[in-house]
Amino acid sequence: MAITAAEIESLIRDSFPEARITVQGDDGQHFAAEVVDESFRGMNRVQQQRAVYASLKGKMDGSAGELHALALTTRVPG
Template sequence: MPMTANEIETLLRESFPEAQITIGGSDGVHMSAMVVDESFRGKNRVQQQRAVYAALKGKMDGSNGELHALALTTRAPD
């Protein structure tokens, strides 16, 4: 079952309550997300993206995941 942008944002907000989060895409399977959060400061891009994937709580896991593809941009605030 595809995920809505609101469902994705809700999951991300649980781990990143103060983040600036922008979700794009409309098919619920191939989506994009930009997450800007202070917790990313000092972390490399891989560490940042792993934190976001962990926040999705398995929704992208394997061929049975609800979310097939997520184009992800992460960074600390300017």
């Protein structure tokens, strides 16, 4: 079952309601996302990305995952 960019954004927004989120991609499996959020302050890049991946609630888990690939950029607002 394919997933949409809007669905990905909604999942991320549930965990990061104040974030600036951009999700691109339209093939249903491969996407790129940028998440800019103040809550990332003090976290290293790996911690930031793990937090975002956790917000996807298993959508990327194994071969049965709806989301095959997500190129993820995270940062603190500048």
